Amino acid sequence: MNTMIFRFVAIVCLSVTISSCNQKQDKLAENPRQNILFDFEWKIHRGDVENGQLIEFNDADWRNIDLPHDWSIEDLPGTNSPFDSTAIGGIDAGYLVGGTSWYRKTFDIPKEYSGKKLKIYFEGVYMNSDVWLNGEHLGNHPYGYTAFEFDISDVVKLGEENVLAVQVKNEGRNSRWYTGSGIYRHVWLKVTEPVHVKTWGVSIATPQVTVEKSIVNIETQIENENLENITIQVVTKILDASGKEVVSNINNQKINGESEIKVNQILQIESPELWSPDHPNLYTAIIEIQNEKSEILDIVEETFGIRTIEFSVENGFLLNGNPTLLKGGCMHHGNGPLGAAAYDRAEERRVEIMKANGFNAIRCAHNPPSEVFLDACDRLGILVIDETFDMWRLPKNPQDYSNYFDEWWQKDVDAMVLRDRNHPSIIMWSIGNEIPERGSPEGAETSKMMVEYIKTLDSTRPVTAAVNGLGPDKDPYFATLDISGYNYSFGGDHGQKSIFEKDHERIPDRIMYCAESYPLEAFGAWMDAVKYPYVLGDFVWTSFDYLGEASIGWCGYPHHENFYPWNHAFCGDIDICGFKRPQSYYRDVLWEVGNRLSIFVKPPVPSFPKKENRASWSKWHWHDLVAEWNWEGFENLPLEVVVYSGYEKAELILNGKSLGKKVTNLENQQIAKWNVPYEAGELKVLATKENGEIVSNVLKSASQPVKIQMKADRKEIKASGQDLSYVVVELLDENNLLHPKTDNLVQFEIEGPGEIIAVASSNPMSIENFKHPQRKAYKGRCLVIIKSEKETGEIRLLAKSKNLISAEFKLIVN
Template sequence: MKASERKSLFDRNWYFYRGDVRNAESPVYNDSAWRKVDLPHDWSIEPLENQEPDKVVGPFSRESVGGFATGQTVGGKGWYRKTFIISPEDAGKRHELYFEGIYNQSEIWINGQKAYYNVYGYTSFRVDITPYCKPAGEKNIIAVKVINEGKNSRWYTGSGIYRHVWMIRTSPSYIEDWGTFISTNSIDKEQAVVILNTTIVNGDTEEGEYTVNINLTSPRGKVVSTTNSTVKMTSGNKHEIPFTITVKKPRLWSTDTPELYIANISLWKNKEKKDELSIPFGIRTIHFSTGKGFELNGVPMKLKGGCVHHDNGLLGSAAFDRAEERKIQLLKQNGFNAVRTSHNPMSESFMSACDRLGMLVIDEAFDQWKIKKNPEDYHLYFNEWSARDIRSLVLRDRNHPSVIMWSIGNEIRERISDNGLKIAEDLKKEILKHDNTRPVTAGVNKYWDKDRKNMLSLEKAFRHLDVAGYNYMWRFYEEDHAKYPERIMYSSESVANEASQNWDKVEKLPYVIGDFIWTAIDYLGESGLGNSIEVDPEENVHQFMGWPWFNGWCGDIDLLGVKKLNPTIVIFYGTTER
């Protein structure tokens, strides 16, 4: 079975209903009156139906539960349905649905049977639907229920199946999709040592001997290394196979030369190919220290970073490939070399664009832990789901050379408590089970006493972080360095009117590795942020705005992709020009 036959886009010809209906999961439900849509799809950016005939309002509404936070948009409930037939040549194969993202809580039904439930709208997840499918030639019905209710976010989220869906078909014995991890052990001018671990599953009914073949293809399409390994496995067993591979005269991945190799992995049994998988990766090393800061391939580099939310402006949260790629192109064109995914996992299209175009990534998981920021946000599910959600993030993204840090949170409410200390430790341990090649970080802000008179110590918030993210705290770098000389720091968020002060510190202090502006690009939600109301000739007050404001206005680049310029002064990294 060729790799091109293994995974196919499953975006076309879904039927959609906005609202809740009874028995929509039933195979016999009549969906003929539903609207046909292609994915990615975000219903919160679409017009709202009005009770008055022939009138529509929206997508913005004064009735929005999220209000200014979510850009006056409306969530609710929705249903998607799709039919498919297993072809005779696919009879006996394993079938898996891969959802890159559904906002927010979702239920997956196959032929009237509930196959999966997911709660975090930014988590990519896989569902083995083989046990629920009918024999080849018969019609199968997929129904997906999506719930986006209550006040559950501080920014615009979108609603529905807003990222790609894929159908994956393999033999019963197969290569686990997120079971391969490729990392660079060492590099020099003559060669690189690459570590590749891949996981295979024996889904056959009997014991067998399996061979895994590996060949690496260079960025120019030339096979540069081949190797294999054979293992005997019992039925139903899973096995991880390690490889150490030498690549002569490697072409290194960097922000200036984002060279990508491809690992072609094939699984064989008795000279029959059972599965094949191709994974892009980059050969590169990263290192962090207080003396030299951040080094990419042994070369010190300052992070000229920007925070970005996941929406695509007028397209809502729908993760169209070109829109995701365009964001990275705009950032590169405007001098950025790094992004922080604020404050959640991004789409696969976004991550792949960072690899191809040469953009470093701080990959962030959560905006809250157990203590809420909104009544219906992720804190309701954190205890049960956080370990599996951060595991999904790391397994999905660990082969991206663009990813340089894992972020476990942003401005977490319990960050200085003993409970928060334990959560940070647990999240870090979960990451290290699956990747020990990248540091763990978080965006940390000030913590005041109950009277807001005294700033309390953040030592517990930073204790389990390998690299400390400072939100709006550039003034404390030198003071904290004197107390904690081994702490590596960076500005995980900064405001535009302090860009010069932030960058002066980055250039001056080797243990401060970069600055991430809030934000690099405008976004929907947090409406009015970045606008000012003049209350005194000497002072501007920045605040959120109510109706009819829909978007934040704090980005270096606006929703149309236009760089904002102050007519009097333009601040670049490290310089000020009039």
Template sequence: MQISNIRLNMFSPAALRGLALCCMWSYLAGTSIARERNPLDADWKFRLSEKPDLLETGSDASNWQTVQLPHDWSIELPTDPKAFSAGGGGFFPTGIGWYRREFIAPEDWRDQRVGVEFDGVYENADVWINDVLLGKHPYGYTPFQYDLTPHLNFGEKNTLAVRVDNSEQPNSRWYSGSGIYRHVWLNVTEPVHIDDRKISIKTERASDKEALLAIEATVLNDTSEKKSIELVVEILDPGDHVVASATIHISVEPHNHSALVQNLAISQPHLWSLDSPKLYSARFRIVSGDRQIDALEIPFGIRTIEVSASQGFLLNGKPVLLCGANVHHDNGPLGAAAFDRAETRKVEILKAAGFNAVRTSHNPPSKAYLAACDRLGLLVVDEAFDGWAAKKNPNDYGTVFHDWWQRDLTAMIQRDRNHPSVVMWSIGNEVYERGKPEGLAIAKAMTKQIKELDSSRPITAGINGLGESGDWSQLDPLFDTLDVAGVNYELHRHEEDHRRSPSRVIMSAESYPQNAFACWNAAAKSSYVIGDFVWSGFDYLGESGIGRVFASDEEVLPHWEGSHFPWHGANCGEIDITGWRKPLSHYRNIVWDSGEKLYMAVVAPAPNKQDWQPSAWAQLPAIPSWTWPGNEGKELTVEVYSRYPIVRLYLNEKLIGEKPTSLENEFRAEFKVLYEQGTLKAVGVSNGSVKEEMLFTTAGKPTGIRLLPDRRTISADGQDLCFVAAEVIDDEGRLCPQSCALVEYQIGGNGSLAAIGSGDLSTLQTYSANPRSVFLGRAMVVIRSTEEQGPILLEASSPGLKSAKVELRSSNQ
């Protein structure tokens, strides 16, 4: 088999390696190239422009910026108090952006079907091929695709142009990002092919002995002749062994399609679970005569889901309490750019923090995010929309809701229904139509459509109250349309709800961080309460100022009042935007008994010897440190969280006190300690014996920098990332949280600096600023690989500190 040189000019080296593997697999299967899925992320031309006309599609782009997808132009720009996105959008500039990409369509594509697929563009994407407008896609979070075939110049250059209009502001209550922030693909198939959007692999029943799968597929015939073909379906186990198969004979009329349903039984299946997320694959092949003309593999998991008021949430027949986090789609310093590694890292951090579930507030996530949840074992409540027709912002999704919700909901369900991690669909969040007839009609229409596309998962929504004048029971008709009543900040009503509606299944779809114990207690005591999703798992960009703590002489303002500039993000997360877990994250882990038993933190002293004034969603500014210069002899508050019944606190080996930390004490104790330098130690005690210790030692003067990469080797594909923690330390290697040093980073070799960030959400420094200040002694440097193998060298330096170096490597292995 030969690949024309003309085709080789189209892709990056990394894409060519993937294409070669695809071709080899097809060759071994006894056919020419049956299906190509080519990444189209490299070397786009980009410019910001306010021009509303179409001149950009054919204009000279030689002087435009060259960018690599995923790309978010807003995160590259400085925040501005006058930005139209306002505090909800983090004060980041938006605007209109143009993208251009040229490629060669080889002659052997002439008889194929060629399409372009966008995983996500924010927002209002107009797409052209060779100056022909293909269509407009308003919603920024759902995938969409177009057929390029009729408009291609085969054997010649073709130009793909995309206009992204994020200028109509405000249109979001959080940071959306701007641009082609997810992957783009160029797909090539035979005219007779499998419709990958209409594949469904559903577990009808499963046990340790046997599972029954219901498989649905659709074959398209884009020719003018009737086609008789064979569809071969094979199920591969986690070790890539074929464990079940079927061959179906199909006749497809010209320019038509044929849908089929096939049941397959699997003996002794590996059930997908939180602790053992085993994945199978379904391989579909179309055979015509002695030719294989299409092939496609879909990963999936075998598992069952049940919910009931009497038994709660059951995964494979076993009860699971959902310890969940609400997580927005941004990747902190990277903005909205959905790098696969960044998405995977988010899931890794959530799992390490003890979360077993996530709600994708308030939009469909990226494919890479769900794939990571599948691989690592994290349950997902997949949410379609924030609001419905009634707008929360002047230019939000409500402007197109009635015209687009059915298409966008279908796109989400069809894309995500084969992910075993997805255990619930959510149709909305705090919608303004709740309690109104039009809201009930919308909810019924949405649930009906979802059940037609996927009947295997429960449906929920995040619903809050009707205000001071509204009776909570007026929401009963809306809750009755849902399988799970998701309540936002209203879990305290669960007992009265249960008395009124005994069969109702309830979960806390959103809760305040400080209510971790109360929500766990409700779920632990009541089978009909299946879990809690805290607002929020991570700090995030936008919704500026939520979770702020105010000094005693400041006016406490909710984040929706006034301007909180220079704050550009939300401080309500239990994990900051660099991935560092705050003390409250450890407390939640202890409350939910997810692994940790003992943790300690010290509340930062408030100015003027007064108490802090926390706003809603706020956590007191506590950090795990006993380094508080300037506070000698002053009283500090030490919090100790423990699953042991008793804790003791020592300062320089002197016992400060002993307190209970049992269930009645909500697993926490508080001590007042006069600060002096030295060692602070918390001890967990059970049955009179010391079971565990945690200690802090006062750090000395900052003298150096330490670099801690999350991985030493990354892929040389132009997409992989390495997250390097930069810490200011003393001579003994202790973190110096008092440091706000300005650190400069130099990179050499086969990598580039993708972003630099810290947990400070009120800084005016951009995420591309270099040098950049550390916050609480820490920063995060994100390195992006190139498409060349070899070493990557990172050096960090700051006046008065010993510099640090680290060597990484990019590889194709």
């Protein structure tokens, strides 16, 4: 029997923060540690320059920007679009352009920081970055998805002007999807005493978790960067969600000069509130370092959750002892019309949308996500597979990470595991996706090396990888893993119904899950997870649509053609604006989420130009279906109507007349179809629950649009200079029905303490720019993203379009 049991506590966010550059002290007022957000008042120059790192370099004509920033999503110089049909990244990059750019930030450091330790911390820069301070090279960081920091204590000028310069190179063909370019995640200035908790230096585990109690082991790595020895006291308190202290511990230690120690503390929580997707209960640990005079040297605050995970071929995945199927989706790091820019609200919104649509798990593809993303998963209750790389030594593209793997893999694994090891949301580490050497002895040996190394950093989780081209030749690779991730295990490359049962017969102790599945094979992939206990769940490719891999959800593979102007992948359950697509409604039925009854129509004319030579195994597309009942010119002609139903039968009704009932059980994959002569009006589907309650869904014919309507996800945002509001713009008829065939140009004006940072639609072939205050509607909708400034007040957004009644939306900034 292959069973793995893990019991641990996980940390959500590291340390105490100071908001922006005003250095406002947080609630731990005595804490000498300061984390200063370093995102504001940067300059950028697109293109390479000589001596851009020098203090005296003249950057007066460089553009002023704030972080996070992605230059590839911006208009190309001299154009009104970011897209280029000749872009070197081509289809993979969504015809968006990388290159080399420079960033510079000029700042002062107060003399009061004398004797402090100062570090500059980058959460993520894509990709190959070099950093200088005052002309001195601090270092290089090739990988675009891991955090890194430099000690600047001996380079910074106190009481004087300092210049931080960053050269970023996103050159050549280095990725299979859109990566973005630049300093796309947060930057922090960390200020501490010489004696302090090391970055990523806290590890919390629970060797025993029961309903009655949880034993909590906290290991804190503390650095002494002074020459002198020192005796310290480590005071740790754990608070519950209400802020009440539930347990504490004090430990005295001596640290020699210029050395570090690990301090272990054991605490016990009575009647712990366990973390799960349904109940994401969290605690807070406050770790305080004092000297012999009881003076505070450092405080870090950790939010964590307690839970157990267990995996076995007999019982699958048990979370806190409860059987849990992974309702998963793969997700890239991008934020649609924002590019890769990792605004906190954008990261959180993606998690919210996944949760709202029935997902309980996300596989991060194919790199570590932002810290804020994982915080949101912890807080909202989403399970996570945290992944390292898309390749090792063998390349997938000429300029990809394979050029750096041997020198950097261990540092980048450290950056992922040490940073993320305490998040309760993370249930597995993945060491790679579809690694080219997966079928070779060298690949198995590299996998073994990485798995063993990760176990030295974190033994509380299993290690997995996502593998394609499945067959016995991958057995040595799978043997090095705790859990085996199967890409496209149902049909696809294999020409067979399912490979799980066959492999279970060959290797009965192998624990498996579908790490990627085709949307078109949603039913079979999910039935495998339901049927076989050794299959943990299914992760669709993909949960959220993304830029790059353009048109795989329509044109598919092979990808040797130029499919411009396609730029979206067009394969997500959720489209690039965050709107639900037909396949997501079908997944609602499979996962028993929400209404479980939906109705669609196959257009009499294809939604996009058809691709005739799509490979038979290329199944990232969904059926060409739309939720529309506006088909002028096709009166009395039969249209195929498709119903997804989680009930035994469904009845279709057109303008009050029944078109009959059809069975929608598992034998029919919970789908029913009718051929319906088009007649404008109302098309309704009805179903009956087991308790007799009637469930319905309806499509109505809309008349010509007469007005604009705007709806926002939030009506109040923070005056942080970074908070966002997503405003959905809809074109409605006189009965407030969305007209699904309108593509009017909508223009926007904004007043008050905010700015429009992106406009978008769900049209995967649109090459309109994302930054100008206008957008053509697609299927009657578009999206506006507003970013707050640092002042409070009221934002007024005006939307207008020719021959339509304008709309105004007000947003409070506080």
